[in-house]
Amino acid sequence: MFRARIGLAAAAVVAGLTIVVALMVGSSLTGAIQQQVRQTVEHAQSAFPALDRLRGLELTNDTVRLARGQRSSARRAACGRAGQGIGG
Numbered sequence: 001m002f003r004a005r006i007g008l009a010a011a012a013v014v015a016g017l018t019i020v021v022a023l024m025v026g027s028s029l030t031g032a033i034q035q036q037v038r039q040t041v042e043h044a045q046s047a048f049p050a051l052d053r054l055r056g057l058e059l060t061n062d063t064v065r066l067a068r069g070q071r072s073s074a075r076r077a078a079c080g081r082a083g084q085g086i087g088g
Helices: 003-086
Strands: none
Touching: none
């Protein structure tokens, strides 16, 4: 009977220590994960405005290219009509 109590007490001590270690590791892991998430979010927040600026610049360049293309097409069309009126 006494041996059973010793085994039971040893099992309780091991279980208690396991719980304490698990809680300590869990809390430090939680802190490390929270810090990593904060760093990732801060990096993303600083990166997105730069990406938005680049996208805006690309959109501006595309708009200028389209406007120049339409302007030159309109000039060609106007010159073509004017040439037809003179010779025709």
